[in-house]
Amino acid sequence: MKTSGGTASGTTFIDLEDVKVPVENLIGPEGQGMKMITRNFNHERLAIVIGIVSSARAALSAAFSYVSKREAFGSPLMEQPVVRNRLARAGAELESLSAWADQLVYQMANLEGQEARQQLGGFVALAKAKAGLVLDECARCAVLLFGGNGYTRTGQGELVEKIYREIPGARIPGGSEDVMFDLAVRQLLKTYRAKSEALKTDKAKI
Template identity: 40%
Template sequence: MALQPFGDQTPGCEPYWYQGYHSAYYGPSHVAFRKKCRDFVEEEVRPYLEGWISGGVSYPLELHGKALARGLPTAGLQKDVQRRYPAEVLPEGGLDALHELIYLDELAAVGPGGALGQCGINSMALPPVLFAGTAEVQRQVVDEVISGRKNISLAISEPTAGSDVANIGTSAAREGDVYVVNGQKKWITGGHMADFFTLAVRTGARGASGVSLLLVDAKLPGVHVRKMPMQFDTCHGTTFLTLDDVKVPAQNLIGQEGQGFMYLLHNFNHERFVISASTCRFARLCYSESLKYSLRRKTFGKALHEHQMIRWKLSEMLRQVEALHDFNERVAYQYKCGVPDAKLGAQCGLLKVMASKTFEFCAREAAQVFGGSALVREGPGKMVERLYREVRASAIPGGSEEVLLDLAARQAVGGALAQLAQAKSKL
């Protein structure tokens, strides 16, 4: 169906369906939700983001309650999560992964900075609790996070184990009715905002089979959280956790001992989708900032856009951004149709790599268009300067490009070998 124009009608500065083109994915509920997201971001985020970042403070957590009151999710839209939202908040028929794509895209449209970023982290840390946690574990945290009153962060990575999740070293030794936890966690997004952690620990031997998950109250004695200075500006934050003889009730075990790695796999791919959706809008911002600047700036006696090389840069940016947006929609549609997260590993891995590589290309080309103005944190190029520093935050967290490309290749090879074996068995 063809949809009414919405937002900036400058070619390419909004997704294609915002500009009156036909789409097979979106209907009236998506159109209404898009406006709801845009209105909220323009009223509650854009006017304040610069102040939050420059002041070095987190965005106000009251935003979560405000978002929920206006029908916007505080912890993602996976089916297990969505069932816990108040009925009056969600529209009839609920929200799907395409609504989530719209929400993530609209939040990113103000530029990097992490406003409401904890909602995305909640969407990564809560599903293992819902999938495998007991009723008591869920009682402690689920409704509080859904309501926007509390937050939960996913604590997996360590100083010596980033993408290598199977080899984490933080230990949890069972002593009667508690697990005694010792270790360190690094790059934990939103840790300073978290009331709880979905904590990956080692309860058994080396390797994936020794990994378990615990729900950890952030206020327990021995839990120390430190916000880390990062390469990019943020009003959200990345943290370092130190756990010194933290006594966690044994009933806070999420699922079964030794199954933690498998529980995490049920949500890793959704995390990559979340990152890719925001990254796509960041890449689009590189293009839109460059296009509009090329109309104003003159060099060698003519406007920038009159130089053939500048037009090439603009068209190459847009080509990659539109392809990335199509890929985001395709993956979102798979989620909407009920394809399990565990079956989307290669697709989400390739999507995230495509997102970070597209963003890196666009950030570089935008910086070249802006020249010296892209090197300073003020003036016409300050958005491009900030975007440029955000690139590695898309390329590394959630699985580095190298790890994800290898994952996709290994799954392809495994599938090919299985097909070959099946064909040989029929001979």
Template identity: 65%
Template structure:
């Protein structure tokens, strides 16, 4: 442990006691570290520069079961055993809990780059859960096995040009055909991560009138589907995450592809928000850790004015301020992971929705502070796209990708207080 760069590992991996982690978690962490380092982390910079993760990497992760930890805990044990998956590395699928999930998310972004991790994880993490929770048995059995085995890919398609965090304003329509066998879908979806590679999208569409009550979720075929056109969108960071613009022109979708019931789309989307936002909080806080530890390492070796930078009080002050934010955020995230894993789904949605939104927003704020700290301490190297500061320069360009997707920061801050106030009113009315 003595050779660890300060801030480079979570406290429980640095020899500190923790009430959360068992030997099962430690064995799982070692497995994730070995597998992900060998198959992703050491190539991440190259792939981000090239703008794509090789397709074979997705298949390799899928064959090893190392895409499954993107799903919410507990895992869909029944389906996994049907397709012959009983273990992931050292872990029985039925033993997978919220901390196993958190460990996986942290390990997959240890490169500090969100693009390669998102290329593998985002579609399955957010596109598949609605099928498990709301789809008919027939629809599940038709598509889920291929998705779990990596033979097909899926994404979540919610955002539009005029509807990002404002989900209730979605304009893409799905109207039943005259024969009643299809929904005819028209509209556009924008900023859809992994869309360009996906065979399906769990897509929020408008089947009814205005407002949230008119929304539904459809499983929309994408690749090779008549009326669907897709193109990649250039973005500031996460170059290889496959950010996609999707146009839908009279796309015929079988009515059997309706996920759940018409008019329940808003409710269905909201039930996965805790999973999505907590995953983002874990990932982004880990990314902040990478940035700050890289800055600490650089300051120990970089000499200026006749001594290492770390000898200068102003440098230590900047590291300390960012480090305090980082470790405070991580402790809070761990607590939310624990609470989420020890409450029922219904209780977690009610009690943790506002707090999880707040943690997601705060994670972006912490990443901004840690990446700015690192870039300033790296100086010109941190502003250069090659060389010693290449990673830091890339991380700073990914800050907006942490603060906007999954619910933009200002919306999350407001939502957190509104939900906590609503809970307060509900509890106090019940006690009257």
């Protein structure tokens, strides 16, 4: 199946019907496959966030370098306030996401499995949704600052044009952002209610 981005990995349709799996080839209890997959969602989504941070940084770095040397009307584009403003806005979004990703990686590494799933599920989903929007902002910023060069698949704008094509690949896999935003609030609400009940119980004991 041809896709607009993600060409380094193949995308195809697989239809499994009446497939017999030998008992010795089973991974985990029969019928628990989906449950096992969901346990990996936080790691998958966090890995996507980290990859997005890297791509967004590459796009903005390329744009920063380009506008520093590209001249228009006798001076580099970087001398124009509107160019600096666009870079600053995109950069602020990127640095916020990057710091958030670092925090989540630390928490994921230091919380136990079940606790990590309960405490971080909503935040990781939220970060994944936000990451796609941040890449959209950074890649769009880079393409626009490259001007006509950002619209070509070769030459100076080749990198940012390619990153721009990867935006859907950031916003859809691992859970599209509408699903992630909803999941984030549901997970956070569940945690809030559980902790509120725990506080009530603790007060009742005092």
